[in-house]
Amino acid sequence: MAKQQKEVRDLGEGGYVLIDDAACKIDSYSTAKPGKHGSAKARIEARGVFDGKRRSLSQPVDAKIWVPIINRKQGQIVSVDGNDMQVMDLESYETITMRIPEDVDASPDDNIEYLEMEGQRKIV
């Protein structure tokens, strides 16, 4: 999996983080101030990018953590077949099949944006 290492203190709301090996988008980031003899601790609430599951973690701010590298891509819908659609990547012209999300009204020739990581995709 494409990922990079950061310190917990470098994370922020709207960014991404790996929790339980799942790529998550950070919904909230709060920090506990250090006691006289402790290090500051950060608490992160995040939602799985591809599974939508809520996750959280609590770590010292200087702990190392993995951040997934997620590609944002442009595509064009070529055709729609039931719950699936054919999408052409506008950079590589590769054609892929994607499941149409329930809240998306897909029609041929529409342009879409999607996130991709290791074969997992999500329409933005």
Add this chain to the structure above:
Amino acid sequence: MYPGATADRTEANFVVVGAPLDASTTFAPGTRFGPRRIRHFSETFDDYDHRTGRRFTDCAVHDAGDVHAWDAVDEYLEFLEGTLRDVHWDDAVPLMLGGEHTVSAAGAGAVDPDVFVCLDAHLDLRSEYDGNPLSHACVTRRILDPDDYDDAPDIDVQEAIILGARTGSEEEWQRASEDDVTVVAPEDVPAFVPQLEDRLEGREAYLSVDIDGADPAYAPGTGTMEPFGLEPPTMRDVVRTVAPQATGFDAVEVNDRDDGQAASLAGKLLREFVFSRVDALES
């Protein structure tokens, strides 16, 4: 560690979290020592509960320690709420040890109940106290009307039931007269307890025990004593009644200015809560 809270975090049905906030106490301070005192004065309680026939150490309680408090109360509440929400997401019940009453906003925010039930001498319905909307005198208002304050918890409480209240400002009594607030005077609480069960049926509650709800004769170790208060057995009956419906619990406003009476009562009510909830869910 809270005595008998020996379960692993991953297997716990209840998680004790200390919240020693002592920022806005208006008369006698010392709530920063509350969690420590409650743990200490619970050491003498028997593991076995004769009424339910259960042992506290079998009730899957874990003690996660304290969330160290600092001066920026809004930031502290945000972090504390997140810590308690982790417990809630794990399908466990947070048992918070205060700390001033302000911490209940984090507890209620974490579990987002339908009803906020509170044992308290004071209405705590002020929009602000001494210019501070996060004063311990405003906590029920923050929970009931979160939209009044930018950083209030994101909750949708339908109703507040305040048991044992006997004082408040004119503004507070006006707010209390609206349909979403029920105030029961100390002398009327015993007769109200059977109705409480019906009122809570099918709804999730958060139970907050402000120890000053008790008469100061029973719990002098608290910041703002108010005479003509509740008898401990009445408080116990309320806790037993609410526990089956409660997804969050706290005992707050205990300080170190007595010989342990307030802490002992708070610790005992916490155990009553655990025994009653386990008994109701498993029977």
